[in-house]
Amino acid sequence: MPCMRRLLFLASILLLMASCNSSVRPVTILDGGEVFFVSASGGTPQDWLQQAGLSLNPDDRLFYLGLPIDPAQPLPPASAYVLNIRRAVLLTVVTPDGTRLIRTAAVSVGQALTENDILLYAGDRLTPPAGTPIVAPMAVTYVPSKEVIIRVGEQSIESRTAAETVGAALVEAGIPPQGLDEPLPAESEPLPADGQIRLRRVYESLVIQQESIPYTTETQSAPDQPLGWQEIVQMGESGLALGRVRIRYADGQEVSRQAEEMTVVRPPKTQIVRNGTKVVVETLNVNGQNLEVWRVLDMYATVYSPxxxxxxxxxxxxxxxLRAGKGVVAVDPALYAYLQGQRVYIPGYGFGVIGDVGGGYIIENKLGISRYRWIDLGFDDNNIQDLTGWVKVYFLAPAPASIPAILQ
Structure with missing residues (x-):
């Protein structure tokens, strides 16, 4: 502040002197921390510098009104002039390709590099920053940026970066990977030579699924009750299992799903049933005929012939x-083992004997009807009747020595 006051005082004296001689103009020259005063009646700034005993080195610059000027060219008329000399200093520029020495009188770091054919882009890494004033010799670290194209879904983003890794480049571009996002190449990989980066937005959702656990049935014999009698001692209840399904999406499209192990939250409750096992022969009148019957079942009938x-x-x-034909009927092999030779009566068909086996599993698979509730009615080739459907089957006495549980 004292120097500035002194400068203003001296400049006022020069102006006063100039008023006494209209052809003489005061010139103030600032050279770093020094101030020089000369009186000029004409000539160029170069002449004034010589008059003050000053000279410019090849890289020095001379400023007038904040703008660089050519010392050899005269200035426009003015009542006074203030010139500022910026002495060139050494700038050591460190780049990935090596170190470069620059002598410059530029005002800022960015200006110095630009004037030396180093074009700066927003993504360049410059230390100190481009706007840093140059007041003394200094070192500058410069890492040029590369052009990258980042694809996120259907969007393409062009950017420049001096980052060393893909992850850092995405952060600089304002689209950092989050959560399960998948950059390609990976975050830790160096920038690809072609500058192509893909960022897959990945997220997961959890879906709770429930599954019913069927209950089992426990059968108990009731020897004092007739065949066909049934009592439910305990009602069965289905159990419940819960599990999570982890669904992964990439760029909005499902790419995988993984079901986690189910957890039983409510175990099934066994159903307990008592079935009568006592063989009781009854006399039934069916279609005008008296039949000695020990069991009556509804069974699904199909027909066949040789x-x-x-x-x-x-x-x-x-x-x-037995010869296949009318009067011979077939059942599933599991029933046949107990009922071979058993006489039966079927309304609309008549009397028959269980004398053959068939593929009850086919009916079970196709129609969902238990193979133990299926009977195949034999006919002669020239006298086939279509009795397909549910029929009542009367099992005639005597009963077999052993009654299978599936008929109890």
Whole structure:
């Protein structure tokens, strides 16, 4: 502040002197921390510098009214002039390609680099920053940026970065990876040579799924009750299991789902049933006939004949050795083992004997009907009746020595 006051005082004296001689103009020259005063009646700034005993080095600059001027060119008329000399200093520029020495009289770091054919971009890394004033020799670190194209979903973002890794480049571009996001290449990888970066936005959602656990049935025998009698001792209840399904999405599209282990939150409750096992023969009048019956079941009937049994050609043989035809009926092999030779009566069909086996599992798979509730009615080839459907089957006395549980 004292120097400034002194400068203003001296400049006022020069102006006063100039008023006494209109052809003489006061010139103030600032050279770093020194101030020089000369009186000029004409000439160029270069002449005034010589008059003050000053000279410019090749890289020095001379400023007038804040703008650089050519010392050899005269200035526009003015009542007084204030010139400022900026002495060139050494700038040591460190780049990835090596170190470069620059002598410059530029005002700022950015100006110095630009004037020396180093074009600066917003993504360049410059230390100190481009706007830093140059007041003395200094070192500058310069890392030029590279052009990158970042694709996020359907959007492409062009950017420049001096980052060393993909992750740092995404952060500089304002789109840092979050959560499960997947940059390609990976975050820790160096920038690709072609500048192409893809950022897949990845997230997961959890879906709770529930699954019913079927209950089992426990059967207890009731020897004092007749076949067909049934009592539910304990009602069964289905159990419940819960589990989570982890669904992963990338750029809005499902890419995977993983089901986690189910947890039983409510175990099933077993159903307990008592079935009668006592064989009781009853006399029933069916279609005007008195029948001695020990069991009556609703069964799903199909029909067949020797030349219409689902195989190529004709087959007259049966599992029992009887000739296939009217009066011979077939059941599932599991029933046949107990009921071979058992006489039955079916309204609309008449009397028959269980003498053959069939594919009850086919009916079970196709129609969802238990194979133990299926019967195949045999006919002669020239007298087939379509009795397909549910029928009542009367099992005639005597009963077999052993009654299978599936008939109890």
């Amino acid at each position: 030349c219409n049994s689902g195989i190529v050609g004709c087959s007259y043989g049966t599992a029992s050795g």
